Amino acid sequence: MRDSPAVVAQAPEHHGPELLHHFARAEQQRDSAALGMWLFLATEIMFFGGMFCAYLIYRLWYFNEFAVGSRSLDIYMGTANTVVLICSSLTVAMGVRAAQLGKRRLLVVLLLLTILFGAAFLGVKAIEWHEKYEKHHIPGASFNVSDLMRENPQMPIDQNHEQIYFSLYFAMTGLHALHMVVGIGIFVVLTWYAWRGRYTPEYHTPIELGGLYWHFVDVVWIYLFPLLYLIDRRR
C-alpha cells in the first residue's frame, strides 16, 4: 500500500516536499517546531534557575565572601565577553534573516562569524579560569585565598565560605561554557548543511531553532555578568 504509485503521486500535488503530511500548513509546522524548542528552553530555565537560586541564598548568608570573590574577577574580561556574545547574537539574528531570504553565501558567512565569536568567548573564559588556577582560587585541596584576605582587610572572610563562592562561580560559568561548546557544535553542523544548500526560504527550521538556543545562552550570560561581576563591585 505504501509503495502504491497513486499514494506517492498524490502528495506533491498538495504541498512541497518540505511539508510533513501531518501538518496542514508550513506555518503550522514551523510553529510546532518552535514551540517544542521553547518547551526545551523552559526546562533549561529551571536547570540554570536552581543555580541562580543557590547563588542568591548563599550571597545572603556569606555576603562578605561573595563581595570579595566578586571583586577578584576581572570586570574588563567580563565586559569584553558580554560584548562578544551580543555581537554573536546579532550575527545569529542576521543569519536567520539570510536563511529566510534564501541567501546561502551570506548565511554561511554569518554562521561562521557566530562560531568565531563563540570561540572568542571561550578563549577569554579560559584565560580567566587559568588566572584562577594560578592564584589557587579553584575549589579543592590547594584552595587558598590568603591573598584576598590581605587585599580586603576591611572585610573579614572565612576560607570555607569563600570556597562556596568560587564553587558557584565555576559551576555557573562552567555550565554556561558547556552550553557554548554545545552551541558551537550545533552551529558547525548548521554551517555544513547551509553550505550544502539544504536551507531554503521554505525550509530553514534548524537555523531558527539553533538561533533560539544561541540567544537563550546569551540571555543566561546577560544575567550571569551582573550577578558575578557587577553587583558587589562597590560598597
Next chain:
Amino acid sequence: MTVHISSNKLNVTIWITLMCLTVITATVSFIDLGPFNTIVALAIATFKALLVVLFFMHVKYSSEKLTKVVILSSLFWLLLLLVLSLADYSTRGNVRIM
C-alpha cells in the same frame, strides 16, 4: 500570517542598544549607589534579556500564542523557585543571615 522577517535596521538597532546598555551597566558598577547597585544592574539585565527575547528570538512577532504561554509559565515557575526558597531561608530565625 506569513513568516516575520526582521529588517537589518531593526537587528542593528537592537544590537547598538544592547552594547550601550552593557557599557552603562559596567560603568555604573564602579559608582557606589548602596543597595541600588544590585537593583540597577538587574533592571538593565532584564531589559537586555527582554530585547533579545522579543526581537532576536521573534517572540514579539510570533502568531503562536502557546509559545507565549510556555515562556510566561516558565518564568512563573522560576519565580516560585526563587521567591519561595528565599522567603524560607531569609526568615529562619536560627540561621545567621548575612
